[in-house]
Amino acid sequence: MCGRIVHRGPDAEGVHVGPWIGLGQRRLSIIDLSDRANPPLSNEDGTIWIVLNGEIYNYRELREELIGRGHVFGTASDTEVIVHAYEEFGPDCVSRFNGMFAFALWDGRQRRLFAARDRFGEKPFFYAPTGRTLVFGSQPKTILEDPDLTAEPDFAAIDAYLTLQYVPSPASAFAGIRKLPPGHILLCGTDGRLRIEPYWAPPAPAPSSAGREMLRRRLRDRLEEAVASRMVADVPVGAFLSGGIDSATVVALMARYSSAPVKTFSIGFGEPGFNELPFAAMVARRYGTDHRELVVEPGDGALVTELVRHYNEPFADSSALPTYYVSALARSEVTVALSGDGGDESFGGYERYGRVRAWQAVDRVPAAIRRAGAGAVRALAEALPDPNLGARMERAATMVEADLPERYRLQFSTFKPQEKRALYTPEFRSKLAEPGAAGDLFLAANDDPLAWMTRHDQRHYLPDCLMVKADIASMAHSLELRAPLLDHRLVEFAATIPSGLKRNGHEGKLILKEAVADLLPPALLDRPKTGFGIPLAHWLRTSWSDLLRATLCDDRAARRGIFDPQRLALMVDQHLAGSRDWSNRLWAALMLELWFREFID
Secondary structure, three states, X not given: OHHHHHHHOEOEEEEEEEOOEEEEEEEOOOOOXXXXXXXXXXXXXXXXXXXXXXXXXXXXXXXXXXXXXXXXOOOXXXXXXXXXXXXXXXXXXXXXXXXXXXXXXXXXXXXXXXXXXXXXXXXXXXXXXXXXXXXXXXXXHHHOOOOOOOOOEXXXXXXXXXXXXXXXXXXXXXXXXEEOOOOEEEEEEXXXXXXXXXXXXXXXXXXXOOOHHHHHHHHHHHHHHHHHHOOOOOOOEEEEOOOOHHHHHHHHHHHHHOOOOOEEEEXXXXXXXXXXXXXXXXXHHHOOOEEEEEEEXXXXXXXXXXXXXXXXXXXXXXXXXXXXXXXXXXXXXXXXXXXXXXXXXXXXXXXXXXXXXXXXXXXXXXXXXXXHXXXXXXXXXXXXXXXHHHHHXXXXXXXXXXXXXXXXXXXXXXXXXXXXXXXXXXXXXXXXXXXXXXXXXXXXXXXXXXXXXXXXXXXOHHHHHHHHHHHHHHHOOOOEEEOHHHOHHHHHHHOOXXXXXXXXXXXXXXXXXXXXXOOOOHHHHHOOOOOOOOOHHHHHHOOOHHHHHHHHOOHHHHHHOOEOHHHHHHHHHHHHHOOOOOHHHHHHHHHHHHHHXXXXX
């Protein structure tokens, strides 16, 4: 099992086997580089053992507190802090940790496994009850080394993936393998009974009565604390630097706490609409960083199949590719890098928030009239000779009569409901008798649409998509990636900022921009938001066209029984001809078929 994830920990390997338990870990050395800190670690009498993936940022403060309570440490590592915190506080210790982590701790006295995952799922934890054992690990491929397990697809999870572009927790793409949700603990005794309980959830909005200026100052203080705490390491630390506000803010604050130039790393593309290198360079010049840039080319598609191998589950966020490249670039000089992940969810940055809120205007029309109008639009759409226009009109009709969660689902979805109806084979639909795993994601909305959407993304999209992308792409190169904007104290404070200070009709991150205005170039603050995307539509029509057609239009894909072969081939033809942009759908289908070939066939 350890041999399957050497890339996640190239520096050391440790195994502990005892009555009832076997623990193994590959180590990426970050804190206390000595051999005595190699995993697994234990308490003084060897009754408690632990393996940890990640970091506890407040380990120094906790260590001092625990020493004051009489605990004796044998290392200077953050891992050992968890052992003694568990001895002192039991499973409640997890609420005291500020960090990104997935750990498994064996309590020999109580014959109990205690595992936990950090609040935002920055680090993964998969597990599988086999009937005889509980098997767990950082990736499904480690778990599948167990002889009691076989790789079988979970079709409901695949249906959810085709909606969301990722497999939402607690499901995985493999039948019988589950994910421990973020902000949860797992307890399992030798009787095999599992208890999975939450210890934290993204905070509900609690608007503060403080004035705008006070909130702005407090926000700046929280940002500085979050960045400073994530710069602690016994190895070189750098930062990803895009052309956006979030990563630029992290770099600007790092420069304040660093005695040497911050090492920064940026990725660009030859296509001007996707190239943010000039904006990243502005920040690098302003703070005199030791800056590295790389312009990415699509290649022949070999990296696409490499990504499938690393991600273990079908994963269709195409920004995984630039994240993979920038991680490789950073690892050539540092072992730890800071990123700007998390700002959009706390401060209303995504453009989809504005698009969904704009549909609220139609809610002034009585529901009965809206339903009648939507029905008329659908009837017209069916009579139109242009199927593309008809599909857009049908989606507009749905938006008119839907509530907030349904509008958000439609805005967010990769494959829309009507596209699934047309594309899914009867064979695949027959395997989806139960509601898909995506069903629980879209909960009832509260009165504040922006607060509901941001909290929804903090609970689902952020941990199950963005953090998966970041963890897998970075650890593929043995790079630890830290996200200061996901400091839970910062996120909890952001929940007290009224939505009107975060986003107006067309612009997000308002108060964040005000809080860091003195740190960033005006051109960066004023530019519209762009995602960390790739020229996917163009690359699928050019460099990756052979891979696309050869994978999705052959007999092997047809026998898979997921998509109607003729309809899928038509989508490929339309995209390659330039008559319709199906890039996001085709990319999701491509990554799914390649996953089947890599892990199931």
